[in-house]
Amino acid sequence: MAAHIKPLILHAHATGPNPVKIAMALEALHIPYTAKQWEFGDDPKKGVKGAEYLKINENGRVPAIEDPNTGVVVWESGACMNYVRRVYDMGNTIGPSGDSAQDLVDFEKWEYFLLSTLGPMAGQANWFRHFHPQKNEDALQRYTAQTYRCYDVLEGQLKKTRGESILPSRITAVDYHFEPWVRLYSFAGLSLDNYPMIRKWLGLMATREEVQEAYIRIQGKK
Ligand SMILES: N[C@@H](CCC(=O)N[C@@H](CS)C(=O)NCC(=O)O)C(=O)O
Numbered sequence: 001m002a003a004h005i006k007p008l009i010l011h012a013h014a015t016g017p018n019p020v021k022i023a024m025a026l027e028a029l030h031i032p033y034t035a036k037q038w039e040f041g042d043d044p045k046k047g048v049k050g051a052e053y054l055k056i057n058e059n060g061r062v063p064a065i066e067d068p069n070t071g072v073v074v075w076e077s078g079a080c081m082n083y084v085r086r087v088y089d090m091g092n093t094i095g096p097s098g099d100s101a102q103d104l105v106d107f108e109k110w111e112y113f114l115l116s117t118l119g120p121m122a123g124q125a126n127w128f129r130h131f132h133p134q135k136n137e138d139a140l141q142r143y144t145a146q147t148y149r150c151y152d153v154l155e156g157q158l159k160k161t162r163g164e165s166i167l168p169s170r171i172t173a174v175d176y177h178f179e180p181w182v183r184l185y186s187f188a189g190l191s192l193d194n195y196p197m198i199r200k201w202l203g204l205m206a207t208r209e210e211v212q213e214a215y216i217r218i219q220g221k222k
Contacts, residue, residue, distance in 0.1 A: 005088075007032040011056060011064040011075075013040065013048070014219050017119070017180035018077045019063035023214035024176040025084050028094050035217050038062055078115045081173050094176070097169045107174060110157070110166055114177045118150035122181050125188045147190060154178070155195045163200030171208070179205045 010026065012019035012035045019035070026033045042049035049060040057064040057075035064075035065083065074083045085095050096107035125143040128136055157166060166174045182202055185192055192199045205211050216222045 005032055006068045007034050008068070009033070009066040010035050011038060011053070011062050011066070012036065012218050013038055013062050016040075016062060017184060018061070020180045020214050020218045021077055021176045022063045022065065022080045022084065023218050024179070024210050025081055025094055025173055026088075027210035027213045027217075028176075029084070029088050031084070031088050033217075035220070037220055077177070078111060081111075081177065085173060094171075094173045097167060097172060106167060107172065110174045111177055113150075113153070114174070114181065118147070118154070118178070119181050121146040121150055122184065122188055125190070126184065129189050130187075144189065147188060151182075151190070151192075151195050151198060154182070155197050158197035158201050163197040164204065165201070171205075175201075175205060176211075179211060 008026065008031060010019060010022055010033045012023070014037060023033070023035065038048045038053055039046045040049075041047040044050040045052050047053065048057075048062055054060055056066065056073060059075060061075070063077050063080050064073065065080050066073050067083075067087070070087065072083065072087075074080050089095055096103045121143055125140065125147045128140040128143055132139070154166070161168055165171045166178060179202070182198060183206075192202075213222075
């Protein structure tokens, strides 16, 4: 299939957790792509808040995908992931592993939990720990506690598969959504000491080829 697919353009940043999720899915599906790096900031030509990038994503964030095969432009990592799955995962290798109504809902609820809750809480914990111009201990404590609360929920789910995957039976796009966020635990000042299943799952994810390749590509090392 991939032979006649023109490379997708994945708009990315070398360190942010959101673009690499999409790279993992593209790697898993063997879809050709070019990772185009942008800087944070408003440089008109190079920045995610600059005029050139805002023509692609008016929200000024990465990831975004331009697909020359279909003419589609998509941004928001959830929408990017679902676009990739709909158009390029015909054999359903990274989507819900069953087709019952419950299987579909389980996939979506974990995907939305990451996109709406764990990701934003961890993002704010990072922000108040590293980037906020003034110290704000209340905000840091609040977002740290909320991220741990999300870890509690994730740990409970991973117990069901003994840390093998977030949904039963195989790795799916849901694991790709979570991996880059959870991998940043120590940058966010968090510990996995109380989360043996998360630690195990992160270790297993790190051994996977599509995960390793995605980081190499996103960091511009290949
Ligand atoms: N909800 C968005 C969040 C995207 C996002 O925040 N991306 C970060 C990089 S991981 C970014 O572009 N930050 C640049 C900025 O905030 O100016 C998604 O899931 O795609």
